[in-house]
Amino acid sequence: MREWQVKRRERTRQLIELGGLVAKADLVELTDDDRAALYGAFLTVAAKLRGPDGAQALVLFRRKGKREFEAEQSNDG
Numbered sequence: 001m002r003e004w005q006v007k008r009r010e011r012t013r014q015l016i017e018l019g020g021l022v023a024k025a026d027l028v029e030l031t032d033d034d035r036a037a038l039y040g041a042f043l044t045v046a047a048k049l050r051g052p053d054g055a056q057a058l059v060l061f062r063r064k065g066k067r068e069f070e071a072e073q074s075n076d077g
Contacts, residue, residue: 022028022038031037048057 027038
């Protein structure tokens with residue numbers, strides 16, 4: 001397989017996984033599948049991460065996400 005094909009498949013997989021996270025967070029339902037609202041929310045998060053407290057915000061986001069992943073795993077098992 002050509003290198004560009006491998007990179008394209010990797011990017012496609014990444015985008016599918018990211019979309020899965022959007023669905024997993026119930027953002028599709030909560031916004032009634034409003035793409036403008038979702039994009040605005042993402043822009044708000046990006047602005048927060050670019051701001052002076054961005055590093056701290058990232059730590060908090062990561063911590064919350066890890067806790068949720070762990071809670072889901074313990075509920076599944």
